[in-house]
Amino acid sequence: MHKKLFIPGPIEVHPDILKAMSQPMIGHRMPEYAELHGRVTSGLKKVLFTDNRVFLATSSAFGVMEGAIRNLVGTRCANFCNGAFSDKWHDVTLRCGKEADAIRFPWGEPVTPEVVERTLATGKYDSMTMIHNETSTGVMSPLADIAEVMRKFPDVLFIVDTVSSMSALKIPVDELGIDSCIFGVQKAFALPPGLAVFTASEKALQRAAGMAGRGYYFDFVEFAANDDKNNTPSTPCISLIYALDCQLQRMFAEGLENRWARHDDLACYVRSWLGDRGFASFPAAAYRSQTLTCSRNSRGIDLKSLKSNLGKAGFAFDDGYGKIKGETFRIAHMGDMTRADLDELFQAIVTILPELA
Numbered sequence: 180m181h182k183k184l185f186i187p188g189p190i191e192v193h194p195d196i197l198k199a200m201s202q203p204m205i206g207h208r209m210p211e212y213a214e215l216h217g218r219v220t221s222g223l224k225k226v227l228f229t230d231n232r233v234f235l236a237t238s239s240a241f242g243v244m245e246g247a248i249r250n251l252v253g254t255r256c257a258n259f260c261n262g263a264f265s266d267k268w269h270d271v272t273l274r275c276g277k278e279a280d281a282i283r284f285p286w287g288e289p290v291t292p293e294v295v296e297r298t299l300a301t302g303k304y305d306s307m308t309m310i311h312n313e314t315s316t317g318v319m320s321p322l323a324d325i326a327e328v329m330r331k332f333p334d335v336l337f338i339v340d341t342v343s344s345m346s347a348l349k350i351p352v353d354e355l356g357i358d359s360c361i362f363g364v365q366k367a368f369a370l371p372p373g374l375a376v377f378t379a380s381e382k383a384l385q386r387a388a389g390m391a392g393r394g395y396y397f398d399f400v401e402f403a404a405n406d407d408k409n410n411t412p413s414t415p416c417i418s419l420i421y422a423l424d425c426q427l428q429r430m431f432a433e434g435l436e437n438r439w440a441r442h443d444d445l446a447c448y449v450r451s452w453l454g455d456r457g458f459a460s461f462p463a464a465a466y467r468s469q470t471l472t473c474s475r476n477s478r479g480i481d482l483k484s485l486k487s488n489l490g491k492a493g494f495a496f497d498d499g500y501g502k503i504k505g506e507t508f509r510i511a512h513m514g515d516m517t518r519a520d521l522d523e524l525f526q527a528i529v530t531i532l533p534e535l536a
């Protein structure tokens with residue numbers, strides 16, 4: 180039996196998208212591919228509000244997160260860490276042999292503009308990484324306020340992971356001055372995993388061009404040269420690009436503003452369902468994610484048993500990530516989800532735990 184996914188990634192994939200993936204194969208050096216590539220990257224530019232280059236990489240998000248480090252970190256990187264994925268990005272930065280510092284916030288708290296400013300004012304850094312929406316803790320950091328601070332540091336490249344937020348709310352990449360915006364498609368985009376999207380500003384491309392040891396597979400300069408021909412350096416996951424093409428058409432049919440409003444509504448819906456039942460939010464109210472809700476286990480329910488019983492009923496449920504497993508649980512409301520999907524989950528929870536009715 181298929182378990183309907185309510186975990187924060189991968190996300191349930193719409194049948195139209197699965198169907199789009201089963202189209203016959205084309206060669207990536209054939210004109211048909213260039214046409215597909217051009218259409219998809221133009222669509223992405225609209226969703227990302229950017230005129231910068233948009234590249235397609237065949238990898239999970241961490242492939243490009245590592246690539247950005249190898250291409251863009253010169254002297255020293257400030258890795259802002261407020262959860263499992265941002266902690267890991269710091270680890271990846273060190274594993275790439277780069278000089279870097281982790282600037283840590285307690286789990287459940289956002290990256291703050293004050294700390295970013297104080298850190299970068301030391302003059303030690305030529306690059307910074309942060310995660311807009313920390314999926315491990317359900318915290319969304321104040322990106323616009325941080326972007327404002329970044330204007331004071333034009334020599335520091337602004338590298339942002341939007342894996343679990345891009346397209347669920349407006350993230351205008353150029354207006355925010357993001358030099359490289361990175362996301363995988365299996366979360367907020369609700370596609371099967373295996374494709375990552377990233378942008379590069381002119382500043383980022385210039386930095387990359389002079390960087391030693393950037394490798395081949397994620398070489399930004401190779402990506403730019405191939406993008407000139409609507410192509411990729413190596414064979415891309417063409418089936419997933421069909422899926423992305425289909426998803427972009429679906430997004431424009433829904434309307435971006437309607438998509439943002441739907442996510443806002445879903446976030447409020449989940450928060451109030453949980454709040455009405457005495458569950459407290461893990462993040463502070465102002466920093467709750469728009470695409471997943473991370474709740475404290477305030478009612479002391481046996482989350483392991485709930486997860487197992489929901490599994491038997493056909494629902495994949497998340498009982499917390501890393502060091503806050505068991506203490507918290509997460510409900511995803513991203514991608515193509517609707518209130519009706521959440522109602523199915525809530526109904527199943529209440530059947531298992533009637534005290535939550």
Ligand SMILES: *Cc1c(COP(=O)(O)O)cnc(C)c1O
Pocket residue numbers: 188239240241242264310312313314315340341342343363366
């Ligand atoms: C899931 C996730 C990642 C890791 O993505 P992979 O595609 O597994 O490499 C990175 N950042 C965030 C915010 C995520 O939610």
